Amino acid sequence: MIGFDYGTSNCAVGVMEQNSPELLSLGEHGRYISSTLYAPSRDVIVNWLYKNLDAAEQPAFQKQRTRQLQKGQGALRELVLDGYPTELSFGQQALNDYLQEPDEGYYIKSPKSFLGATGLLPQQVELFEDIVAAMMSNVKTLTEATLGRSVTQAVIGRPINFQGLRGEESNRQAINILTNAAKRVGFKEVEFQFEPVAAGFEYEASLTTETRVLVVDIGGGTTDCSMLLMGPQQAALTDRTADLLSHSGERVGGNDFDIAFALKGIMPSFGLDSMLKTGKPIPANSYAQAVSINNIHNQTEFYSAANVRFLEQLIRDAEQPELLTRLLTVQKRRLSYRVVNAAEQSKIALTDHTQLQIDLSDIDKGLTINLDRDGFAKACSRELSAITALMTDAIAQAGCQPDVVFVTGGTAKSPVLNQFLQQQFQHTPIVIGDHFGSVTAGLTRWANKIYGPLKTK
Template identity: 85%
Template sequence: MIGFDYGTSNCAVGVMEGNNPKILPLGDHGRYIASNLYAPSRDVIVNWLYKHLPPAEQTTFQRQRQRQLLKGQAALRELALDGYPTELSFGVQALNNYLQEPDEGYYIKSPKSFLGASGLLPQQIELFEDIVAAMMSNVKRLTEATLGRGVTQTVIGRPVNFQGLRGEESNRQALQILTNAARRVGFKEVEFQFEPVAAGFEYEARLEKETRVLVVDIGGGTTDCSMLLMGPKQAAAQDRTGDLLSHSGERVGGNDFDIAFALKGMMPGFGMDSMLKTGKAVPVNSYWQAMAINNINHQTEFYSAANGRFLQQLIRDAERPELLSRLLTVQKNKLSYRVVNAAEQGKIALTDCPQQRVDLSDIDDGFTLDLDRDGFASACQRELAKIAALMQDAIAQAGCRPDVVFVTGGTAKSPVLSQFLQQQFQHTPIVIGDHFGSVTAGLTRWARTIYS
């Protein structure tokens, strides 16, 4: 049995060693593998997945997906003839492969962000299930190689809401995709646990008395809050329904902070906020679409041929055409992920330094941007306000104030977030958990509880 944090930003796996959870190393990736996938062609994902499925699943899969498999085989032959690699890559290697040739291949970051999206066509849901299954298969194989044995039982973390407030249909859709993918790659028993609840279970192990804990999990794709009644007595129970006093959650997380920072902190260097020769402001819609890497429709619109022609006309009409030419370069070479990744890396660097210079010379010769913490805080006011509302919603639902606030999630490492949380809870102790490992550890504890 394992605890499996299939996260928006990273994936991790835990097993129990005695009374303590241990986060496993996953081959060369270390304990955390970035939730990215790169394929030399989208059509070959289904073939890679077929090759790595358990034998019992291959026959059914082949019968169901014969047309896609044949299409993938043709793509594989063409790639081999052209001398391109034919394997999928994951984690940091997937990002590196994308950055080497961003206009080639198929790259997806944080597919968990899309699973609850409304209006997905059946073929899109099928594609996301294949992508999730491929990532889970890779993690499962690495886990089994580390343990030297198979794993068939798992507890997978889930946000309170995948898409938005009260989005139960979105939640059902996302959970069905995750369940189908997990069972396809060989997990025989699959259960889910709210990510903030799991993080709370890990914190609970150190408590010596009954405590009301507000868990705030600021992850890559969502922020989730749970008010929990915790302590030694509660930890011994298998049914924790009565201890879960409230939940709130929304799709606002690290990805949204990165996108906001890229848009407001970097896009001015691409011509946003500049003027046309007529004296009017440059339209901002294409800038929003360019940075919205977690929105399928916006990205499709941005990379359309019609938008390319629109940007060319804007360049002719602009007072500073050299700036807008950078946005056209992003559009022509499919560099949205490249720019948002630069914002993400800048955000991470600002954890230790108040200022950071970002090199974008691959987009325009000599192009650099200076970022700072104040700019990050200013860019993310909307996201911070949403998190404040979620915390207050959880407190209001519970009808009581927390004795302690337990904070986890990689985004919470930012000094801007730390200062923000201190301002929200000036008279309540704030405990910082393992930013990346608390959820995995708690899922692992819960796996032992329900499967033992």
């Protein structure tokens, strides 16, 4: 059995060893594998998945995906004839493959962000199910190689609310995709646990008295807050319903911080906030579409042929056409992920530095941009306000103040966020957990509780 954090930014797996959760090393990726996938063609994902399924699962899958498998076979033949690789890559290697040829192949980051999206067609749901299954298959293979045994039971983390406008309908859609994918690749028993609750379970192991804990889990795709009654007596229970005093959650997370920083920190060098020859400002819509890597509609619009013509006209009308030309380069070479990744890496670097310079000379020769913490804070003011509202809502629902605030998630490493939280809770202790590992550890504890003690060979 495992605790499986299928995260928006990273995936991690834990097992219980001597009554403590231990995060596994997943081959060359280490304890965390980025939630990314690269395929030389989108059409071959289904074929890779079919090839890597257990033989007993293949007939049913072949029947369900006959047309897609046939289309993929055609794409595979073309790749072989053109001398291109046919395998999928995951994690950092997926990003490397994308950056090597961004206008070729199919790259997706954080597919979890899309699972609750409204208006998905059946074939889109199937594609996301296959993408998730391929990623889960890769993680499961790495896990079993590390453990030297098969794994068939998993507790998987989930946000309180997935991205989507239809509330529980969006949540059901996302959970169905995750469940189908997990069972397809060989997890025979699958349970889900709220990610902030799981993070709280890990913190609970350190408590000696009953404590009201506000867990703030700032994940890659969502921020979730839970007010939990925790302590040694509660930890012994298998039904924690009465201890979960409140929940709140929204699609605002690390990815949104990256996108906001890309828009307001990087895109001015691509013409955002510049002027037309008429004296009017350059329309901002294309810039927002360019960096909205978690929005299918926006990305489709940005990469449309109509938008090429629109950007070419803007260049002719702009006071600084050389800046707009950079945006057209992003469009033609499909560099949205490149720009947002630059913002993400800058966000991480600003944890230890107050300012830095990034190099985007691969987009335009000699292009460098100066970024700093103050700019990051200003760029993300709307996201910070959304997190404030979630914390306030969780406290109001619970009808009580927390004794302690426990914060986890990769974005929690940012000094900007730490300062922001200190301002919100000036008289309440704030505990910063393992930025990436708290959720995985809590999921592992819950897996051990509901599936029984782990039996090793």
